[in-house]
Amino acid sequence: MTKLLSLHDAVQEYIHEGDLLYASGFTHLIPFAAGHEIIRQGIKNLVLARATPDLIYDQMVATGCARKVIFSYIGNPGVGSLRRVRAAIEAGEIEWEEYSHFSMISRLQAGASGLPFMPMNPTGNLDITTQNPNYKHMKDPYTSQEVVVVPPLKPDVAVVHVQRADVNGNAHVWGILGEQRLAAFASQRVILTAEEIVDESVIRSDPNRTLISGLVVDAVCHVPYCAHPSYTQGYHDRDNAFYLAWDEISKTEEGVQAYLEEWVYGLPDRAAYWGKLGTEVHRRLHAGERLSQPVNYGDY
Amino acid sequence: MTEEVSYNANELMVVNAARLLRDHDVVFVGVGIPNLACNLAIRTHAPNLQMIYEAGVIGAQPSRLPLSIGDPTLVTGSTSVCSMYDIFTLYLQRGNVDVGFLGGAQIDQYGNINATVIGDYQHPKVRLPGSGGSMEIAAWANRCYIITPHRKRRFPARVDFRTSIGFLDGGDARKKTGVRGGGPEAVVTDLGVLKPDPDGELVLAALHPGVSFEQVQENTGWVLKQAADCLVTEPPSFEELRILREELDPQRIYI
Numbered sequence: 369m370t371k372l373l374s375l376h377d378a379v380q381e382y383i384h385e386g387d388l389l390y391a392s393g394f395t396h397l398i399p400f401a402a403g404h405e406i407i408r409q410g411i412k413n414l415v416l417a418r419a420t421p422d423l424i425y426d427q428m429v430a431t432g433c434a435r436k437v438i439f440s441y442i443g444n445p446g447v448g449s450l451r452r453v454r455a456a457i458e459a460g461e462i463e464w465e466e467y468s469h470f471s472m473i474s475r476l477q478a479g480a481s482g483l484p485f486m487p488m489n490p491t492g493n494l495d496i497t498t499q500n501p502n503y504k505h506m507k508d509p510y511t512s513q514e515v516v517v518v519p520p521l522k523p524d525v526a527v528v529h530v531q532r533a534d535v536n537g538n539a540h541v542w543g544i545l546g547e548q549r550l551a552a553f554a555s556q557r558v559i560l561t562a563e564e565i566v567d568e569s570v571i572r573s574d575p576n577r578t579l580i581s582g583l584v585v586d587a588v589c590h591v592p593y594c595a596h597p598s599y600t601q602g603y604h605d606r607d608n609a610f611y612l613a614w615d616e617i618s619k620t621e622e623g624v625q626a627y628l629e630e631w632v633y634g635l636p637d638r639a640a641y642w643g644k645l646g647t648e649v650h651r652r653l654h655a656g657e658r659l660s661q662p663v664n665y666g667d668y
Numbered sequence: 669m670t671e672e673v674s675y676n677a678n679e680l681m682v683v684n685a686a687r688l689l690r691d692h693d694v695v696f697v698g699v700g701i702p703n704l705a706c707n708l709a710i711r712t713h714a715p716n717l718q719m720i721y722e723a724g725v726i727g728a729q730p731s732r733l734p735l736s737i738g739d740p741t742l743v744t745g746s747t748s749v750c751s752m753y754d755i756f757t758l759y760l761q762r763g764n765v766d767v768g769f770l771g772g773a774q775i776d777q778y779g780n781i782n783a784t785v786i787g788d789y790q791h792p793k794v795r796l797p798g799s800g801g802s803m804e805i806a807a808w809a810n811r812c813y814i815i816t817p818h819r820k821r822r823f824p825a826r827v828d829f830r831t832s833i834g835f836l837d838g839g840d841a842r843k844k845t846g847v848r849g850g851g852p853e854a855v856v857t858d859l860g861v862l863k864p865d866p867d868g869e870l871v872l873a874a875l876h877p878g879v880s881f882e883q884v885q886e887n888t889g890w891v892l893k894q895a896a897d898c899l900v901t902e903p904p905s906f907e908e909l910r911i912l913r914e915e916l917d918p919q920r921i922y923i
Binding site: 420468476489493549606 | 699736739744753760830
């Protein structure tokens with residue numbers, strides 16, 4: 369049975385007020401189109417989890433979608449401060465829960481694996497482990513050495529962008545993999561967005577590249593250029609100029625509101641957004657071509 | 669006769685950080701100055717240096733200067749790409765990383781780093797980005813280098829928040845926590861190089877050319893000791909600067 373839905377319908381059906389949302393992607397494959405759709409639909413009180421909230425959560429926090437953020441690095445990657453999330457925290461307007469990258473990812477690993485917690489080696493009794501009660505210390509039952517443990521993270525819903533998927537949600541992913549796979553397997557519901565919807569035979573031609581199984585996917589949405597201003601390896605480049613521009617836009621609430629009016633509320637969907645960016649931007653972000661060598665799976 | 673060349677603070681820090689790297693080191697690296705330092709080392713004295721990017725890329729051969737930790741140019745042509753969980757476990761936690769680079773808003777007398785908040789954690793005066801991968805890098809890389817401009821507000825006697833571990837309060841405090849790595853070996857600034865003494869306290873190990881001890885003391889928030897064998901660093905060479913300016917960062921984004 370096909371799981372194909374428009375992004376609008378998938379967000380409406382699978383993302384609810386108050387949900388813990390994980391929109392995945394470490395710099396790469398960040399599903400901005402889904403963030404924009406959530407903003408358009410006015411879904412509120414979300415708990416937004418991401419290792420790097422990035423501009424997608426900066427925009428969502430600015431519109432009041434979120435009551436809380438869970439993160440391990442709140443910066444504008446390669447640029448500096450993530451201004452709206454930072455301002456909301458400094459003003460006490462939003463709750464937050466903080467980890468290091470590895471402890472955040474370990475929480476997802478526990479959630480994705482069905483484990484009660486995940487151990488990690490000691491990092492030195494640092495202040496975050498006393499500020500955040502989710503960090504616990506215990507003795508390794510085999511050596512009696514101390515380990516640090518963190519609980520599973522089980523989002524209500526994940527949005528995961530991929531290069532290509534079939535209509536059942538079996539997805540090929542390449543390039544920087546971040547926490548894509550863990551986010552999908554840790555979550556109760558999964559919306560998959562894909563640059564291309566391909567025939568099942570394409571997926572079956574290279575099963576080792578299938579990082580996400582249709583088994584855990586609820587909706588498959590065909591959303592080319594979903595990740596802009598981040599990127600999709602082999603499809604378009606990262607828009608570094610926009611990451612720099614956001615540093616200016618996000619200095620004031622008015623700047624952010626004007627941006628959202630023009631680029632989110634004022635547009636129906638991602639196709640309109642990509643069109644509005646214009647041919648000059650399309651050309652600048654063109655990925656070019658460097659193909660991998662095919663492998664022989666054998667004719668068995 | 670050596671030619672007199674001028675250089676800026678960032679070039680000085682990149683060059684001095686590069687010189688600390690050894691051939692065959694496996695380095696866990698971010699973008700910006702550490703990335704430049706590694707690439708400079710590869711092109712000078714450490715051709716077999718291996719770079720591992722936090723985003724999960726091993727053996728990158730970027731054809732342009734990467735502008736973010738997850739730049740796609742790091743992926744194309746690399747030897748391996750893995751997930752975040754894999755990079756932090758199979759490579760870093762497992763002990764396969766020789767060198768980690770760290771930075772932060774504050775570095776204290778014992779090399780502990782604050783990248784989290786200025787002021788109270790629950791009611792921060794300034795909210796900084798937070799740990800990212802630095803909590804684990806500082807604990808698990810065999811040795812760490814810190815690169816930062818030398819300003820008094822950046823070098824308090826004690827950091828407002830310990831984001832990543834140096835030598836805690838000194839003595840055997842670090843060792844007692846059971847972390848596997850050896851801790852910070854050097855702090856490279858635009859005034860000189862600080863290194864930990866046997867108690868873990870950062871002391872002045874080298875001055876850059878033309879800088880006085882008093883200048884460094886004025887920009888340091890504790891009573892700074894000077895190592896008995898305190899050196900003066902060699903100025904950046906013409907060749908080091910040429911590689912940086914012409915090959916690595918021709919648009920002068922980081923230097």
